[in-house]
Amino acid sequence: MSKSRLGFLVAAIATTSVLGVSTASAAPESGTGTQLIQNMNRDALIANPTILQNTNAQVTSVSQFSDVQPTDWAFTALQSLVERYGCIAGYPDSTYRGSRALSRYEFAAGLNACLDKINELISSGLADKVGKEDLATLQKLQEEFSAELAALKGRVTALESKTATLEAQQFSTTTKLTGSVIFTGAGSFGDNSAVDGNRNITFAGRTRLNFNTSFGGKDLLFIRLQAGNIPNNAGGNLLRLAFDENTATAAGGSTLNVQLDRLYYRFPLTNQINLLVGTTVNIEDVLDVSNPDLLSSETGSISRFARRDPLIFRGQGDGNAAAAVKIKFNDQFGLNIAYLANQAQNPSTVLADAGVFGGGYTGAVQVLFTPFKPLALSFVYERTYDPSPTNLSSGTGTSLANTTYGLASVGGSADRFGFQLNYNFSPNLSFNGRVSYATTRAVSGDTTADILSWLTSITFKDLFVQGNQASIAFGQPPYVVGGNIARADSSQNPYHIEAFYRFQLSKNISITPGLITVLNPGTITGGGVDNRPEFVGVLRTSLTF
Known part of the structure; x- marks a missing residue:
């Protein structure tokens, strides 16, 4: 242990016999406390000092420091400061780190900590334990550091004032309010017939308020309210935006309803197991989306398809009730198990498909594997049942893949398989890939369909300017590849290309221009199939708080 950090304090006090320790026994070189202080000023100043004396539990014996040995030059002085005056504390890992500047x-x-301790001794009638030489040296040090002591007291006073103001004005003692606002301008273009009649530039927005409540520090009650008038963009499902949300009272209406978008409670059962229950839950709340660079609708992908896998992270409408278990075995393995029901709130016995177990459901199992730090893998299996016509692929695939089981009037079941991969080549460059496959069967009859989807993307972080991000994505939205479905059309084989660049203007404000292109969309028309490309240009402005 060298003379830097609190070793200076020990030596400064020891060499002037504050604790009755002689200079010869405490320090390896001669010099007064003032000289050592001058050495400290010259050699040991650091740009961002971290004050540790009062941040950890007080030790009662110098032997509690694992890195302090009896042979250390300041051992005796440190021992006296710890065991006689009790004004030295170390790090939480039981180290003193005396070599730190x-x-x-x-x-x-x-010094202030030692002054406070000595004042406590004197006020407790134990003044006889404090020698005159100790007091004289402390007075000398107090004069030497009067400016720093005054500054520290000023900082403490200011901090106490700010803390009192925050406590008086805070939203809640248990709840943190966050939110976001999106303004978006978008326009579709191209020669495809799906764009015809929908070529106007649109300007719309979405607002979300999140209430994050914790009662014990590790649990979370999450409530989200939202309203928006961002429509499903022209060009059909293949060109949907990542943030489209329309809560208008009527099509094209200016009056928006505020809707409850999320309501769930997550809490730890053990250090490795978390449980989640809720009445308004989406499946991405209970399964991990291994796509961190594109997931956020505020700052990530501009398309609904690229944000998350539509065959796996697909809802059965609003208001899914859910129960889930999330287990982290270690840093490499994790397991998520979830059950969602979309008619859990309906007690009707007249309807055959209602209640927690009688209506539509999603049962999911996800295995998470991180073989080494830059690489994250995810394997998902889902079993879904839809008693009534439902969108099979989150409204992002071809018309055939989106029409329930090929028949608009019936529901059915599906087995879904998904694989996700995320690899960080460096802090500024990452790759993401995913593939999913679903086999479906109609409730009535023997109609079957096999649906495939995949996507790859690459993200450049801090490109040109710190905080900015550029991403390019290429893949295929859900399309039918097999089964005996009568409407099978091999020409519905679309390709999705997306590119965007996010300008991070500040911590809370970003602007993202981008372009979505769909090749070979297979638009069904009266005259056949239109495979001319479709395009959507987007300018998204996000504000978060």
């Missing part, structure tokens, strides 16, 4: 402010904080 010390600033004048840290020295002053340590």
